[in-house]
Amino acid sequence: MCNDFFQNNECKEFCDNRKTLVVKDSGNKQEYRVTNDKDKEICKIKVDGCLIKEGEKCDYLIISCEDKSAFFVELKGHDLKKALGQIDSSITKLKDEIQEFKLYARIVLNRNPTPDINSSVEIKLKKRLKQQNGKDNGDLIQYKSKVLQESI
Template structure:
């Protein structure tokens, strides 16, 4: 268990980079900011077990220790959300505890087959229990931190 993100990054440097972009199979997430961020490859690096659901990437916002959980997915948005929630739980028990209001979830899917009502329900459930914000976007998302 780590006390802060600097410890987590220092002990997992092979999984970390200064990039503000995550892309995979035509899906892309980008942070548009002059601030310092650290990208952490979670799937197949920080968490290598194939038996555990986990999201693809995480980003540390160094100015305030916000953490962005990012899943780049085909079209199964509910599985993507479960992967983010699973990763949050793994982080809480194995890596670093982060306050709920410092956690953000981003799902970038090739398409979202859910209705807008279903999508809004997922966002509200996430905000109530797991984090500050969940965004679900198709193919590409440029996020500007507030």
């Protein structure tokens, strides 16, 4: 069961056990797809312009209630650094609501990013996610062009 903040939020698009969840902005090609094989309760929450109205923010937040996992999703043209910054900023603004969650960053770009392996923004965010998640790190940050798909 998700906490009331997410369960009763006006920005919640749904909280249910659907098998497939797709995050997509109208008119854009980028897509984040989640396969829910284990029938978990998953919430899709619109962040940009709803949950967070000011400053930098990501597009969506996907919450897996049973796992206490939160996936910050940004659909972006090609600016990976900016997308990482938007996710970092969203985590800061929602830190009280997501204290007990494991956090992950998911970025779907419209074309392949120019890898900037030592990007200070990425290093900082990875460090922050590691601190929050403790030993269970999983894939902290994933980015891909066009479609990013995973099972949760």
